[in-house]
Amino acid sequence: GTFHALCYRLLRTEVGRSLGLAEVKLVGDADRFRIIRDVMDPSLEAEDVRDAIDRYKDRLVSPAAAWEELKGLGAGRADDAEKYVRAYEGYQRRLQTRGLHDYGDLLMRVVHALARDPELRGALSSRYRFLMVDEFQDVNPAQHELIQLLLDRHDNVWAVGDDDQAIYGWRGSDVHYILGFREDFPNASIYKLAENYRSQPVVVERATQLVGHNRARFAKPLRAVASPSARRAVTVCMATAEGSEARWIARSMQTL
16 A cells, blocks of 8 residues: 555554544544634745645654754744744644544554554554555655564565655655665665667667766666667757646647
8 A cells, every 4th residue: 555545544543542543534634724724924935835744744743743843943044934833723624623634644643553562563563564565766765664663573665666766845845865775774685677668779878968967866777678769869848837748748749
């Protein structure tokens, strides 16, 4: 299952029992935005507040810890950040009063429960004796911590990912977890899947040249399996918005 589905299942069973949860109710998107609008400063945008709350939870930062983080910010930045922390605190209080959880709470509650309870952590680690994590380049701090806790009794983890495809940093992911995989698991074996079955050789060559400029990445030789086409050029579209990109694609299809 996904990280959230696994944590939801655990909270409805033994982890929930250890926390004294009688049930686990998830808040819907509409209710979530109603709560956010009720508690946020009117100068803020609800979507921005939602994203800020999600990023706090991705980092396992509670409202109390978020207030502590403010102390390390300069005056100007702290004033702006304080509005978001205050909204986070009010939002979390509303959820707790109604007995509701959002997706970020699922991971936070499971991670905190396993970190506090060695017996429970060991039991789950013994149950999940082999872990396979897909798209490892998209793992965020809360997910990474959950993986480490589930590996309490063993180190049987198979991770699949590509640091060159790490595009979700804005959503809390941290590419350094895949780049530092050998530091976490020094005995790990690495298998590089170098053959590309999807694209023409010219596309693979140009993409490799482009991503080669990244400062932090694993070097990996890619080669296309497809036979080269007569076309040797790659067209680059610099679109200003998704609508203009879609129109460019439609015109290109008509021309072709």
